[in-house]
Amino acid sequence: MDDSSVAERLVDAVESLSTDHKRGTRPIHTIGVGVDGYFQPSEAARSYCKAEHFQRPCVRASVRFSNGSGSPVQHDGWSDVRGMATRFHLSDGSATDLIAMTLPEFFVPTVDQFFEFARTAKPKPVRRESPWQKILDMLQLKIPRRNPPPGQKESPDAGAKSFADRHRFAQLAVVQTDTIGAPVSYARAAYHAVHTFIVTAPDGVRRPVRFSWQPVAGVCNTKATATAVDNYLRQELEERLGRWPARFMLMMTIGEAGDALDDPTQPWPAKRVRVVMGTLTLKNVAADQVAAAERISFNPCRLVPGIEVSEDPILRARRNVYEVSCQRRNGIPCPFNGS
Numbered sequence: 001m002d003d004s005s006v007a008e009r010l011v012d013a014v015e016s017l018s019t020d021h022k023r024g025t026r027p028i029h030t031i032g033v034g035v036d037g038y039f040q041p042s043e044a045a046r047s048y049c050k051a052e053h054f055q056r057p058c059v060r061a062s063v064r065f066s067n068g069s070g071s072p073v074q075h076d077g078w079s080d081v082r083g084m085a086t087r088f089h090l091s092d093g094s095a096t097d098l099i100a101m102t103l104p105e106f107f108v109p110t111v112d113q114f115f116e117f118a119r120t121a122k123p124k125p126v127r128r129e130s131p132w133q134k135i136l137d138m139l140q141l142k143i144p145r146r147n148p149p150p151g152q153k154e155s156p157d158a159g160a161k162s163f164a165d166r167h168r169f170a171q172l173a174v175v176q177t178d179t180i181g182a183p184v185s186y187a188r189a190a191y192h193a194v195h196t197f198i199v200t201a202p203d204g205v206r207r208p209v210r211f212s213w214q215p216v217a218g219v220c221n222t223k224a225t226a227t228a229v230d231n232y233l234r235q236e237l238e239e240r241l242g243r244w245p246a247r248f249m250l251m252m253t254i255g256e257a258g259d260a261l262d263d264p265t266q267p268w269p270a271k272r273v274r275v276v277m278g279t280l281t282l283k284n285v286a287a288d289q290v291a292a293a294e295r296i297s298f299n300p301c302r303l304v305p306g307i308e309v310s311e312d313p314i315l316r317a318r319r320n321v322y323e324v325s326c327q328r329r330n331g332i333p334c335p336f337n338g339s
């Protein structure tokens with residue numbers, strides 16, 4: 001099967017994860033908000049990566065924050081993965097993207113396993129546990145199941161858990177998804193680009209790295225007991241940026257011999273060297289949300305000289321997946337640099 005039909009099938013699989021997916025919208029990370037800002041690299045970044053946005057003093061950046069769900073209905077208070085897609089605008093009018101999410105690891109290491117995961121994790125009706133059942137669970141030393149937030153009628157969680165029971169590699173991501181909660185602000189979550197990339201320094205040294213964004217304001221979730229509110233993240237961001245810019249530090253972790261370079265389900269040891277690559281400053285929620293969030297198309301493989309994809313098969317497959325998804329929803333494609 002050729003790459004483009006694999007991509008079509010992958011987008012079909014992602015669409016099948018939401019029962020209320022609306023044509024013309026993203027099949028996942030559907031609700032989002034576009035923000036304007038700029039990126040300033042650190043001194044250290046200049047010696048680690050020759051890519052333009054790490055060499056110039058400052059580049060313009062566009063960011064889209066999103067809820068992970070493919071539902072077209074806004075559910076900010078639900079426990080969910082969040083996304084942060086960043087576009088760095090370069091001097092010749094081209095661009096490079098960095099797509100990150102609040103999970104540090106992915107569910108599967110290969111495309112075939114993603115198809116199996118998507119089949120197993122199809123949303124199923126969620127059952128509320130009665131108080132008596134919770135007491136019974138505790139008496140039997142079982143962890144009582146958390147009730148779904150008000151309004152949630154179905155969820156992929158049961159299927160994802162049964163997939164993780166059969167596949168050890170999925171356990172980290174599934175457990176983290178189960179407990180992830182909701183951030184008090186898009187600007188108070190840490191986001192991870194998950195895959196390994198290869199960066200080349202001005203002296204020609206090539207290093208395997210993983211990128212993540214750390215919020216300068218610190219990570220903070222809503223209380224687990226808080227009643228889920230459907231729509232607060234965009235307004236919170238508008239108010240926050242109206243008072244003061246929000247900042248993120250771009251961290252780059254350097255891999256060492258023996259680290260998993262082609263498997264996004266595997267964490268690297270915590271003691272790896274981390275370099276602060278720069279600061280992203282977010283100024284305002286974009287005035288034109290159709291152009292800045294709804295129709296824009298990010299792509300994890302839109303890279304510039306100085307950064308390359310690793311051998312990770314999921315990362316490589318995503319190049320065509322995001323193109324196909326953009327075409328299906330009539331988004332605005334952003335041409336690949338020099339291709």
Ligand code: HEM
Pocket residue numbers: 010011014025026027028029032064065066082083084085099100101106111114192193194264296297298314317318321322325326329331
């Ligand atoms: C086989 C694996 C994956 C598939 C099939 C997939 C599929 C998709 C699709 C179809 C979209 C909508 C794109 C669009 O219409 O513009 C999307 C968006 C997104 N994905 Fe993935 N994805 C995968 C893995 C990942 C991973 C590993 C991450 C972690 C960084 C990720 C983070 C995101 C984010 C943050 C968005 C929203 C981007 C935006 O705001 O435009 N995805 N994904």
